[in-house]
Amino acid sequence: MRIFLFVLFLTPFFIALYSLFITQSVIDPIKYIYTFSGVVATVILFFTIIISLIKRYINLMKYRRMIGLFGFFYASLHIINFVVLDAQFDVDFIINNLIKKPFIYLGAMAFLILVFLAVTSTKRLFRKYNKYHKTLYLSLVLIIIHFILAQKSLDIYQIFYIFIIGVISIFKLIQIKSLFNRN
Numbered sequence: 310m311r312i313f314l315f316v317l318f319l320t321p322f323f324i325a326l327y328s329l330f331i332t333q334s335v336i337d338p339i340k341y342i343y344t345f346s347g348v349v350a351t352v353i354l355f356f357t358i359i360i361s362l363i364k365r366y367i368n369l370m371k372y373r374r375m376i377g378l379f380g381f382f383y384a385s386l387h388i389i390n391f392v393v394l395d396a397q398f399d400v401d402f403i404i405n406n407l408i409k410k411p412f413i414y415l416g417a418m419a420f421l422i423l424v425f426l427a428v429t430s431t432k433r434l435f436r437k438y439n440k441y442h443k444t445l446y447l448s449l450v451l452i453i454i455h456f457i458l459a460q461k462s463l464d465i466y467q468i469f470y471i472f473i474i475g476v477i478s479i480f481k482l483i484q485i486k487s488l489f490n491r492n
Contacts, residue, residue, distance in 0.1 A: 346390060351453075351456065354452070357377045374435075410459075412458035426448075
């Protein structure tokens with residue numbers, strides 16, 4: 310199962326490489342990498358919170374850390390695209406974009422939370438910082454706001470995507486509420 314999940318979560322990366330370097334079918338590579346890495350990271354990170362909802366049917370709990378790290382990997386590609394390819398390490402460009410596009414702050418805050426979660430995901434550190442891993446929910450909220458504000462307009466696919474995320478969030482809130490009621 311671990312190998313299957315590893316291949317499954319690396320597949321989007323190889324598809325992107327194929328589109329960028331083999332077929333060269335991408336018109337704007339920087340925009341493509343932003344969209345691809347942002348969407349894949351968001352989907353994987355939301356999947357990590359679904360794992361506890363579906364564990365009755367398919368138990369992926371022991372793979373949640375690995376899956377979450379794949380989400381961090383794609384979020385890192387998103388940030389690297391901004392700093393390396395878009396800004397080309399130009400600090401003035403980065404600062405000007407932060408001033409002109411405040412939604413970048415939200416993405417940066419979400420990424421900092423993900424860095425903390427990735428660093429503290431080892432067995433030893435997870436025992437110590439387990440309760441702080443609930444900040445993933447805050448990160449996901451920031452990511453969704455970042456995503457919506459980054460779009461000049463939302464098409465039907467993006468609206469559907471946000472709808473699915475809303476449904477998942479409602480189920481997760483119901484699960485959390487039922488856990489509180491049991492205690």
